[in-house]
Each structure stands twice: as C-alpha cells, then as structure tokens.
Amino acid sequence: MSTEGRSAEPASATSALESAGFVRLIARADGDGLAASGLLATALADRETPFQVTVGRTVTERSERARSPTNEGDITVVVGTADTAAETDEIRLAGIDRPSTLEAVDLVRELGATPDPVLALAGVVAGGSDPGAGETEWLLETALDRGLLEQRPGVAVPTADPADGLAHSTRVRAPWSGDLAATRDALAGAVDDESDALDADDHRAIASLVALDAVGAAEATDAAAASIGRLLRPYATPSHAVATLGGLADVLEALARTQPGTGTALAMGHDVRDAALDAWRERGRRAHAALEGASTGRYDGLFVVGIDDGPVEAVAAIAAAYRSPEPAVLTVGNGAAAIATREPEPLGATVEGIARDLEGAEPDAETDADVTDVEYDIGRRRGYLRYDGDVDDSAIIAAARDLL
Incomplete structure (x- = not known):
C-alpha cells in the first residue's frame, strides 16, 4: 500500500516529454490535480504532442492506469501519489511538499511554454494556499501585469450573480448556505436584483454582510474568521469564463470529483461554462444540505x-x-x-x-x-x-x- 516513489528530475522529465510520441496524463481528483494536468495538456497541445487526460479518484485507480501497457515512446505522467515505482517512462508530480500545480508550472516552463497564471493560481488556491504567497508571487504579479486578474471588493465566487455564487460555494458556510432563495433574501438589504450593475460599494456591502453572517452563525467556531477572510477581496478574472480566482478553484474542486472530463476541458480553456457551473451548484447544494x-x-x-x-x-x-x-x-x-x-x-x-x-x-x-x-x-x-x-x-x- 506504500505510495512512495521518485519524481523524475526536471531535466529528464523535460527530455522525456520532448521526445514522447504519446503522453498519458493521470491526475489526482482534486482542483490542484486538474489544474496541473490542464497546464501540461495545454503545453502538449501547443507542441502538437498527442495526449490523453484521465482522472483517478484513488491511489489504486491511478496506479492501475499507470501500470497498463503502453507503446514504445509513450510517457506516463502521474499527478498525485501512486503505488508504482517510477520508471524512466513515468513522471511523477506527487504534490505532497508543494502543490502539483507548481510542479507542473516548472515542467511547462522547462518545455519552453508559458503557463496560464490564472489556472496555476487557481490550482494553488484549490490546494489550500493563498495566491501570491511564497513561490507563487511571480505568478500573481504576471497575472496582474497582463490584466488577467483585478483585485476588487466583494467575495470570491464563480458567478457574476453574488446570490447564486454564495448559495452554492463550498468556501463559505452561513445560515443561508445551500439555499438560493434564502441567500437572495439575506442579500436583499445590501444590493438590488441587478447583479450586472454592482459597483465597489455594493461589493463591499455584500462582503460585510457575508462576513458577519458567517462569523456570527450559532455554530461558527473561531476558525470561521480566518476562513471567511480568504473569501473576501477577490481577484476578478475579467477574461475568464469563471468570475473570480477563488471561484475557479471551487469549480475545479467540484468537477474533479463529479465531472472530471468537464473539469479537464475547463482547465484547457474550452467553452464548458454552463455544464461546469451546473455541476458545481449541485455539489455545493448537496454538501450544505448534508452538513445541515x-x-x-x-x-x-x-x-x-x-x-x-x-x-x-x-x-x-x-x-x-x-x-x-x-x-x-x-x-x-x-x-x-x-x-x-x-x-x-x-x-x-x-x-x-x-x-x-x-x-x-x-x-x-x-x-x-x-x-x-x-x-x-x-x-x-x-x-x-x-x-x-x-x-x-x-x-x-x-x-x-x-x-x-
């Protein structure tokens, strides 16, 4: 049952991918794993290297797929832990000491490609880290300089409609969570129904209300104050299908467990917004109902x-x-x-x-x-x-x- 194994060194991994006739990407089923595989898949597509992405829900699933026979010249990339001893035709991005997304960023850059900083940061956020912290600082600066991110007041949800985003988000827990009608009622005193017309003051009012409701809930613990802080002052993504960086992380987390094919497509920039948000809403609704x-x-x-x-x-x-x-x-x-x-x-x-x-x-x-x-x-x-x-x-x- 041991999941120990070695990760390929960057130079050997790069060489292997550059000469690969076909690449199998086998990803861990979480937002970090989806982002990492999406970054690599995009780089391979740009190089016109054939590839296939699959998502393994467990270590056993990934291990079995990694052990399946391959043709000569094929390379397997495992994002996450596995029970296989890494051989020369296997690259491992384990994501234990640091997010798999950051390991993928390093590999993409070694291939001479430019990683999508928004997707990379979303993977880091999905893995539980803050954007811009530590070695992600350059990614955040790049995204801001290129106009891909804009920090603003408000909350980090995937949709332009704050009630829709907050009701189904798994990054916040308040008395109205999971119930769209109740969330709309809660926000009624802060904003009107025209979500497209929200200004900075509207966003601030929403953020204040959400913070008070989350921290002031009867069952909230001391940890709620720190947790809600990560939802506030989001990085908006003006050119992305998902409205904010934190919202994208939440959607990737949902899709990795429910619709990994849609998640892979979203990570690669394909137009699957409606299907992605539908799956995210359903998972959020079920999660809050179960906790209730x-x-x-x-x-x-x-x-x-x-x-x-x-x-x-x-x-x-x-x-x-x-x-x-x-x-x-x-x-x-x-x-x-x-x-x-x-x-x-x-x-x-x-x-x-x-x-x-x-x-x-x-x-x-x-x-x-x-x-x-x-x-x-x-x-x-x-x-x-x-x-x-x-x-x-x-x-x-x-x-x-x-x-x-």
Missing part, C-alpha cells in the same frame, strides 16, 4: 461529522473551515469517509493506516459482511477513503483517533 442534517462528535484533536448522503470531502472541508472546534475533521458517509485539516498536514501515513485498519475490521454482526476492499487518496490538506461492506462508523472513528 449531520450528526457530530468531538474528540481530542478530531471533530467527527456523520452524514447519510453527500460529498464527504466537501462536507469535511466546510466543517474544518467553519464548524470544527478541532484542527482535523473526519466526515463519515455511506461507504466513504474524508479527512480535512486546517493546516497542510502530512496525511499519507494516517490515511494509509486507517485503510489498513478497515481492511482488517471484524465482520458486521448483522450482515456478516467483511470489509476487504478499501481504496484511499491523499492531498496536502485532505484524505479520502472508499470502502465496501457495512463497516460500523465507530471503526473508522477509532482508527482516525489513534492515528491523528
């Missing part, structure tokens, strides 16, 4: 959220940002679980350990079903588990408590 009806439990260092149905990773991320009094959240659903943290913790060993514990779980007393098939995935702030059988939630919680 969730059961919760608090342990030392861990906040547990139990849901009947919904996207476990989105629920875990929202809870970690706005509802959890502990630094880590475990969301348990029907056959899936997710871990989210507020800091970029190394979760690989933790998630692998939980998977091993579940594989060895005792059969359910009523169904006599044995849990033998467990798959998982890890990112910089998250973990995901998918399992067969009727394993009791207590087994997952116990494993997580022991390892976190």
Whole structure:
C-alpha cells in the first residue's frame, strides 16, 4: 500500500516529454490535480504532442492506469501519489511538499511554454494556499501585469450573480448556505436584483454582510474568521469564463470529483461554462444540505461529522473551515469517509493506516459482511477513503483517533 516513489528530475522529465510520441496524463481528483494536468495538456497541445487526460479518484485507480501497457515512446505522467515505482517512462508530480500545480508550472516552463497564471493560481488556491504567497508571487504579479486578474471588493465566487455564487460555494458556510432563495433574501438589504450593475460599494456591502453572517452563525467556531477572510477581496478574472480566482478553484474542486472530463476541458480553456457551473451548484447544494442534517462528535484533536448522503470531502472541508472546534475533521458517509485539516498536514501515513485498519475490521454482526476492499487518496490538506461492506462508523472513528 506504500505510495512512495521518485519524481523524475526536471531535466529528464523535460527530455522525456520532448521526445514522447504519446503522453498519458493521470491526475489526482482534486482542483490542484486538474489544474496541473490542464497546464501540461495545454503545453502538449501547443507542441502538437498527442495526449490523453484521465482522472483517478484513488491511489489504486491511478496506479492501475499507470501500470497498463503502453507503446514504445509513450510517457506516463502521474499527478498525485501512486503505488508504482517510477520508471524512466513515468513522471511523477506527487504534490505532497508543494502543490502539483507548481510542479507542473516548472515542467511547462522547462518545455519552453508559458503557463496560464490564472489556472496555476487557481490550482494553488484549490490546494489550500493563498495566491501570491511564497513561490507563487511571480505568478500573481504576471497575472496582474497582463490584466488577467483585478483585485476588487466583494467575495470570491464563480458567478457574476453574488446570490447564486454564495448559495452554492463550498468556501463559505452561513445560515443561508445551500439555499438560493434564502441567500437572495439575506442579500436583499445590501444590493438590488441587478447583479450586472454592482459597483465597489455594493461589493463591499455584500462582503460585510457575508462576513458577519458567517462569523456570527450559532455554530461558527473561531476558525470561521480566518476562513471567511480568504473569501473576501477577490481577484476578478475579467477574461475568464469563471468570475473570480477563488471561484475557479471551487469549480475545479467540484468537477474533479463529479465531472472530471468537464473539469479537464475547463482547465484547457474550452467553452464548458454552463455544464461546469451546473455541476458545481449541485455539489455545493448537496454538501450544505448534508452538513445541515449531520450528526457530530468531538474528540481530542478530531471533530467527527456523520452524514447519510453527500460529498464527504466537501462536507469535511466546510466543517474544518467553519464548524470544527478541532484542527482535523473526519466526515463519515455511506461507504466513504474524508479527512480535512486546517493546516497542510502530512496525511499519507494516517490515511494509509486507517485503510489498513478497515481492511482488517471484524465482520458486521448483522450482515456478516467483511470489509476487504478499501481504496484511499491523499492531498496536502485532505484524505479520502472508499470502502465496501457495512463497516460500523465507530471503526473508522477509532482508527482516525489513534492515528491523528
């Protein structure tokens, strides 16, 4: 189950891609993975190098695809962790110590291409980092200098209509989240219905209202203040199909798990805006509805959220940002679980350990079903588990408590 392996050095990776007859891009199912694969796919298209992009939901899925036979001269690029030992025809952008997007940016530049700074920054934001921080400073400066980004008052949502954007965003949690009508009612005192006519004062009024509602909600925790700060004063994207940088990150996160083909197309600049936003809205609505009806439990260092149905990773991320009094959240659903943290913790060993514990779980007393098939995935702030059988939630919680 080990996901250790080596990443190809930039010089050898560049040489391999320059001489490749065909490139298979196998991406991790998150916004960072989609952005990284989109950057590479665009560079390959510009070079007229044939390629194929697929998204693997778990380490097992990516590993199986990476092991499948290839023709001579083909190159495989794995974005994310995998169980294969990297060979000369495999390039690994693991995205553990730094976002996969930044590894892809380095590789694209080595190929002599110019990476899209907006997509690159969106991938970084999706991975939980702030645009312009650290080694992303030059990307932000480039995007601003080229007029691709413009910072303004307001909130970072994908749509020009703030009510639509806020109702379905997974980057904010307020009493009206997930309910478009309730969100419109909440904003009624701040703006009129003409969203296209919003000026700077309107955007400021919206931001103030949203911040107060998010931080002042009955179940909000201290973390909500820092989390809502990342939603405010967005970078608008005047020439992009999605309205803001943070909104693009949210959409990429949604598409990676629900419609990866559409997500890949969006990352490559194709006209899939309507389909992308529809998928994003549905995921956001389901996530907020699931959190609304969730059961919760608090342990030392861990906040547990139990849901009947919904996207476990989105629920875990929202809870970690706005509802959890502990630094880590475990969301348990029907056959899936997710871990989210507020800091970029190394979760690989933790998630692998939980998977091993579940594989060895005792059969359910009523169904006599044995849990033998467990798959998982890890990112910089998250973990995901998918399992067969009727394993009791207590087994997952116990494993997580022991390892976190």
